[in-house]
Amino acid sequence: MRNALALLIVIVLAGLMMAGVSQLPPPGSPDGAVHRHVAAHYIDGGTEAGGAPNLVTAVLLNYRALDTYGEVVVIFAALVAVLAVGLSGHSRGPRRQPDELPVSPVVDRIIRLLAPFIALFALFMILEGHVLPGGGFQGGVVLGALLILLSLVLGPRRIRRMLPTPALFWTRAIAPLVFALTAIAGLALAGWLFALPEPAWLRELILVGLELAIGIGAALALVGFYLSLEADHHD
Amino acid sequence: MSELLLTTFAAVLIAAGCLFFLAGTIGLLRLPDFYCRLHATTKCDAVGAVLILLGVALIAGADTQTVRIVALIALIAISSPTAGHALARAGWHAGHRPWTREENDEPE
Amino acid sequence: MSSLAHLLPLTVLLPITAGVLAPALFHRRGLACWWWALAAAILTFATTVTLWRQLQSGSTISYPLGGWPPPYGIELVFDGLAALMLVLCALSVLILLAARRYVEATVPSSRQSLFYALILINLGGMNGFVAAADLFNLFVFMEIFSISAYALVALARGPVAALAALKYLLVGAVSSLLVLLAVALLHAQTGSLNMSDVAGLLAQAEAPGASALALGCLVVGFLVKAAIFPLHFWLPDAHASAPSPVSALLSGLVVKMGIVGLVRTRILFAEAEIVPLLMLDNLLVWLGVIAILAGAVLAMVQRELKLMLAYSTVANMGYIALGIGLATPSAVSGALAHTVYHATIKTGLFLTAGSILLCTGLSRVDDLRGLGQRMPLTSGALVLGLLAATGIPPTAGFVGKWQIALGALQAGQAWVIGVILAGALLTLGWAIRVINSLFFRPPARARVITANEAPVSMLVPSVLLAVLAVSAGLGGAILLGLVEPLALAIVGADHDH
Amino acid sequence: MTEGLAHLDYIAVVILFAIGLYVVLTKQNLIKKIIGLNIMETAVFGLIVTSGMVDGGSPPLLGQGLEPPYASPIAHALVLTGIVVALSVTALALVLILRVKAECGSIELDELLEPDE
Structure with a gap:
């Protein structure tokens, strides 16, 4: 009855x-409003105005940098929220150690075999994100998946022990912090907050730095999510 | 003529891959327990995707694309069985016992 | 543009950066973290005040981020709604002030810095939401304050809080998704995301159905965020089971963001003649009327003080929706003024309820009998706040309702005044029950007899807000003058045709 | 392409959205509700991406020898941000569900809301 309603x-x-x-406007038609107004301006401006040959990165980190800053803050806030809300610290009574399951030799070998390739791919995606498809978040997610895989091999306890330490929080906060620093650098060098300063090499350097920070932040957030879910599961 | 043959062969491969995906999905939805479903779904990646990629590689011919496709096939051939293995192992250690027809007629 | 405009993005960056740094700098040092958070909030407030004075001397401040001119980059504006931002920051300072003892008593030391981080990020998100002049940016900031709000609710202990937070999250996520859908529709239709640009393009657009769908999604999404009556069902649990400073933050400030969203939506569609705005107004009036009555009745049947306050929020959001729906200048400015005033009153009430809960451990009104003798200042603050909530002149609750009633007369809907009066009487009904219980009944519980007056750090914000709640109505003319231009911007287009 | 089929992509998106909404409204299992939410999110992302594409267009990468017309870079950027937001909300929701499970012993909403009031 309820379902029918x-x-x-x-x-x-x-x-x-x-x-x-x-x-x-029907999707795919080249004269829809989407393609004529703002996007056309971005494409006409080209690499010069956008600062990056990959226009998606240019939109993310240059034209709409505040959105991306907000996005980075959202993921950081979610990580803080997960750590604050999860049960992992709420140990009531002596903590029952789960029977640690020995890692299957197959899984162990395969992860060890693939890990370097995955790491290389993740770094490539992050560092080349302003030229080719890819970018900080995409690469960061790959990196995070790699870290999760490694935590399977090494045993999650070794990594979980580091969960709430201040040093780790500095690394987790890297994306919003680097973004804030870039914003201020933009104000100092180009006159506007979140502007990318002019000489092309500096701009590229900042872009790569931002992508790297975003990647690390995203990866650590993913690991944080995974570990707090995983830890809760065993308690 | 040989091109037609090649294309036909590629089409057959891709169709067979799709069939595996379909069967795997139906299996995921219809089979009674964790292990049976796992059995069905691992075929999607390990066989279905590999067949489709092989077909695509045949169509692409001798090209840089093909190198990438072969690398992808290698990756899937390594990682997908491992994932299936890890899942089954985790399921066993979490206490799932395989479903048998005699004990419980009702699927979980 | 003066260089002071650079302060506008700082209202967002400052609290968020402070919040991001808090867990790294102050791990397991709750007190130091509290000072840090308080300092950040005060600094943000000072920034807002500076901007405010700039606004008084000139016109609207807008800031193009990265120097990109508006339709191509993101723009922040500091306009009539900025009065709300001022209140947000000021109230956040008071909430933080009161939160210290509560956090020390209830949050484990390893998580106190996370608590303050979430509060600061929440404040930054709300500031950004108020200032955002870009549709997608609006969505992003909405998600920032929403996610931190879900987590803050869940920080309270116990199964009720976890379930309430999950319910809040589900409903909130669906409403956010509706807003995102509307943004996507508007972008597909106009190719732009800047609000004033989109408003202009919508006025010429020839797709009434698509615009109406976007309007519908935005309105439903923001009605959920604002907890207008049939969509309020997530609010009472979340607001009542959250830690009390968080209840104050949510009930005082976060629900008001839905109103901000509604106002922005109204302005966005003000010139698009194709869209049935009149229907929206009627809908808001009816929902408002139902919310006023239902909220007050539901508050009356509750036994827990915090649940009563939560349902009273539902009723008050009804007043605001009603005022906006009546769409006459005085009604809308009354609604906006009531937004500010209700934020002040409800924050004070929840903070006071929180100090009672902390000092006695009791939450049911019947258990609180005789507390007036043991905690006279706190109880007094509660009584003053309740009186302001009923809207007795010259308290803060009065001005908004009076203006809305005037607006109803202008709109030729005099029957609304009866509803407003009935709502006030119902509110008075449960307020008197609380007052009677506090002051005119003998104590029934041992913990009431042994209770002591709340610590100074909680007493100061409670009493200050209570005094403000009672006396701020006297300054009503000033506030109404401030929100008037905005009210005209909302209804102006309507009156032309 | 005929007039009626021109909006096929959008229609598919709406159907997906409706499926997600139905799941959120009717399923009592909290995990399934989250899955429904994710289906809705995917639908909205699909709408944004679809609105940004061009028939026969190329990805907006300049200097790679790709020919215009380019797909809209804005749509891609919006979806990227949207996905990150959706991921964050889902992570928080899952952790909250675990807490509900630990404290109330169930994740079926009808069981949770029944007797213990």
Whole structure:
């Protein structure tokens, strides 16, 4: 009964939405509003104005830098939230050690075999993100996946012990902090907060630094999420 | 003529890969327990994806693309069985016992 | 543009950076972290005040980030809603002041720095939300303050808090998603994300259905965030089970962000004639009326003090929705003034309820009998706050409601005044129950008899806010003058045609 | 392409959104609710990406020998940000579900809301 009601509501809403979206400019047509207004300006400005040949990176780190700053803050806030809310520190009574499962030799070998390649790929994605497809977040996610895999091999306890230490928090905070520093550098050198200063080599340096910071931040956040879920599971 | 043959062969490979994906997905939805579902789904990646990639490589021919596709096939061939193995092992250690027809007629 | 405009992004960057640094700098040092957070909040407040004085001397301040001119880059603006930002920062300072003892008593020492970090990030997110002039930026800042708010609710102990936080998260995430969907639709339709640019393009657009869908998504999304009546169901649990300083933050400030969003939506669509704005206004009026009555009745049947306050928030959000829906200049400015005033009153009430909870461990109104003798100042602050909430002249609660009633007369909907009066009477009903219990009944619980007056750091914000709540109505003319231009911007287009 | 099918991509997105909403509304299992939420999120991302694409266009990478028309870089940037936000919300939700499970012993909403009031 409840489900039927929900179905009815959903169908009515979907009908309304279809009526709405069918009035949008059809997707894929090159003269839709999306392609004529702001995006066309970005493409016309080219590498010179955007600062990066990969225009997605240019939009992320230059034209719409505040959004990306916000995004970095969201992921940091989520990490802080997960650490603050999770059960892992709430040990009630003596903490019961889970029976540590020995790592399967197959998994161990394969991860050890693949780890260098994954690391290389992640670094490539981060460092070349302003030229080719890729970027800080994408590379950071690969890096984070690698770290999670390694925590499987090495045993999560070794990594989990480091969870709430201040040193780790400095590294976790790296993305918002580097962003804030860049913003201030932009104010000092180019006159506006979040502006990328002029000489091309400096701009590229800043872009790579930002991507690297974002990558590290994203990777550590992923590991933080994984470990707090994993730790809770065993308690 | 040989090109037609090649394309046909590639099409067959891709179709077979898709079939494996379909079977794996149906298996994931319909089979009774964790291990059976795992059995079905690991076929998606290990066989289905590899077949599709082989077909694509045949169509691409001798190209730099093909090198990438071969590398991808190697990666999948290594990682997908490992993942399946790790999952099954974790399931066993977490206390899942395989489903048998005699004990419980009702699937989980 | 004067160089002072560079301070505008600082209202966002400053608290967020302080919050990001807090866990790294002050791990396991709760007191030091509290000082750090307080300093950051005060500095942000000072920044806002400086900007405010700049605003008084000139026109609206806008800041193009990275120097990119508006449709191409992100823009922050400091306009009429900035009055709200001022209040946000000031109240956050008071909330932090009161939070210290509460945090020391209830949050484990390894997590205190995380608590303050979340509060600061929340403040930065709200500041950004108020100042955002870019649709997607609005969404990003909304997510910043939402995520920190979900986590802050869950910081309270016990199963109720965890479930309430999860409910809050689910409902909040769906509403955020609706806003994102609307942003996507508007971007697909106009190719731009800057609000004033989009507003201009919408006015010429020829796709009424797509615009109406975007409007609908935005309105529903922000109505959920603002907890307007049928969409309020997440609020009472979340606000009542959160740690009390967090309740103050959520009920006083975070729900108001939904109103900010609604106001921005109204301005966005003000010139798009194709869209059924009149329907939206009627909807808001009806929802507001229902919310006022239902919120007050539901508050009346509660036994827990914090739940009563939470339902009273539902009722008060109804007043604000009603004022915006009436769409006459005085009603809208009344609604905006009530947003500010209700923030002040409700923050004070929740902080006071928090110090009672901390000092006695009791939360049910019947258990609090006779507390007036043991904790006279705290109880007095609670009574003053409750009186202001009912809207007795000349308290802060009065001005907004009076203006909304005037607006109802202008709009020719005199029956609304009856609803406003009924709401006030119902509120008075449960307020008197609380007051009676506090002052005119003998103590029933041992913990009331042994209770002592709350510590100074909690007493100061409570009493200050109570005094403000009672007396701020006298300064109503000033506040109304401030929000008037904004109110005209919202309703002006309507009156033309 | 005929007029009716021009919006096929958008229609698919709406259907996906509706499926997600249905799951969120009806499933009592909290994990399934989160899955539904993620389906809705994917639908919205799909809408943004679709709106940014061009028929026969290339990715907006300059200096790689790609021919215009380019797909809109804004849509890609928005989706990237959106995905990160969705990931953060999901992570927090999962941790909260674990806490509910540990403190209330169940993640089925109907069981949680039933007797112990």
